[in-house]
Amino acid sequence: GARPRWQLWSLLRHYDHFVELATEVVVVTQDPLPELRIFHIRRGFPFVFLSDPQGEIARSYDVEPGSAATVVITSRGVIRHHRVARLGWRRSGSGLLRVVRGLSPEDRDPQVATP
Numbered sequence: 001g002a003r004p005r006w007q008l009w010s011l012l013r014h015y016d017h018f019v020e021l022a023t024e025v026v027v028v029t030q031d032p033l034p035e036l037r038i039f040h041i042r043r044g045f046p047f048v049f050l051s052d053p054q055g056e057i058a059r060s061y062d063v064e065p066g067s068a069a070t071v072v073i074t075s076r077g078v079i080r081h082h083r084v085a086r087l088g089w090r091r092s093g094s095g096l097l098r099v100v101r102g103l104s105p106e107d108r109d110p111q112v113a114t115p
Contacts, residue, residue, distance in 0.1 A: 008045060010093035015046055022075075023100050028052050072099050074107035 011018075011025055018025055025047040029036060033051040040049050052058055055065060063069040063084055072081035081099045 007092070008043075008047075011047065011096070012045060012093070014093035014097050017097050018100065021097075021100050024048060026050060028057050030055060030058075070096060070099075072096070072103070074103065076107065078107065080107060 008027065015025065026049075027045075027047050028050045030053050031039070031051060032053055036049050036051045050057065055063075058064075058069070061069055061071055061082070061084075067084050067086055069084045070081065071079060071083075073079055080103055
């Protein structure tokens with residue numbers, strides 16, 4: 001499939017930091033489920049992978065065919081970062097980590113009360 005492999009390795013390099021920030025990394029791809037499972041198992045990535053062969057999840061985030069997106073959704077379900085670009089562009093793990101670190105404590109932890 002057309003998984004952005006370099007981005008996955010970049011996310012993996014920073015994965016411990018995402019975990020420390022109680023952040024879940026989810027990779028959505030149009031790859032069929034059997035192929036995706038094999039890829040996930042062979043590479044041993046700790047991320048959640050979702051198969052979206054019809055592009056339904058992608059379209060729900062305004063991502064058209066031929067494009068890719070980086071979306072940061074808070075623990076309360078609020079989108080705090082949404083960038084769509086043509087395939088070939090990807091946000092690096094360090095860039096995405098900067099976005100997550102910039103979230104307020106309330107956005108990162110549902111147990112933190114909002115004043």
